[in-house]
Amino acid sequence: KLETRQTQSDPTFTFKLPVAVWLTGKQKPIIKNINITNKKNISLFSFNKKPLKVLLDPYHEVFRRLNPKEVPPNLGKAYGSEIKTALFPESNYSNELISGYKLFYKSIESTFNPPHINFKDNSRDMKATSNLWVFGKNNNLFNEIKSQLSQYDVKINDQGITLGESYFKWGNHSFVFALSHHNFDNKQMVWLISPSKKSIPGLIRKLPHYGKYGYLIFKGNEPENVAKGTWPSSPVGLDHTFTKGTYPLFPKAPLVKKKIKLEK
Structure with missing residues (x-):
């Protein structure tokens, strides 16, 4: 019934x-x-x-x-948020890479809504955020980020990240993940990790064109996009x-199947 x-x-x-x-x-x-x-x-x-x-x-x-909570986290919501907050790594990072992260954050500042900037690894001042940009691996939110990504079957270790059946090393890839910020309703955060400052200008230029995506992986300094996708929506x-478990929803079959003829 x-x-x-x-x-x-x-x-x-x-x-x-x-x-x-x-x-x-x-x-x-x-x-x-x-x-x-x-x-x-x-x-x-x-x-x-x-x-x-x-x-x-x-x-x-x-x-x-x-329902706003049905819409999965994505980069479009991050760029469109009225208030943007940054969390930068404080230790174990080169000054050059941190300056690259600051350069990226400066590119998304809103002149109408001045962002709340936090240059230290301290998550206590995040109450007013609409979107939190988290830069680098070493921060107090790492466990929360890792927990959320594990729900999407994304695995993290010291050498890199496993996404589906593919493995990407930290050393030559940039990673961008849009996630929910569990401490607040209708808030989200974006975790951005880059191997060097050289890839930052390319990320600044390219990311606004990937608004519908929840995760992106780039390779090299250009950088070249090698993986992208959206997170499942929340029902x-x-x-x-009735019974706890994992219930996959398979892609819906197309109404019309097209036959492609290859010409030699």
Whole structure:
């Protein structure tokens, strides 16, 4: 039994609502479409297996206003934030690299909303941030960052980062990760690590063009983008889990399959 309600004062909005249901012993969910015709709608489902999780609008197909918490962290939100705060590494970093980080931060300062700058490794003064830019590996937020990245199956060690099936070394790659700032609602942070100051001008020039992405990896001083992607959205208020577990949502099959003919 699934009950949905429309709480707006306007007349009932009639639409088709996709529902994903994961069942015991099945890796892929079953997708059901229900017709919403009343402010209060009750739908009945019958399955031959125990349901484990239910998710409404799994592929974001319903025309609606998204809950801000549904939108995953991304660079566009970082650049568009009204208040920007920086956290720079204080120790074990060369003065040249720190000056490169400061050069990057200066490039994103807002003349209308002066940023709050923190040049020391101290996270106590972050209450007013809309987006926190964290530079370098050595900082008090490292454990929080590492914990969040592990949820996306990103692994960190002393030599580099494993993303999916690829491994990238610290020494010749720049990394940019947009993440949630768990201490505050609707806040996020961006973790930026670069191997040298030489790659900073290229990052300043290129990053604004990658607004929709949650993570980026660049190689060399140019730098050349070698990996990019978005984080999965958060189904805030749209799901119910009966049994804890991992429930993958596979890409939706295209409506039309194109055949590509190669000419010799």
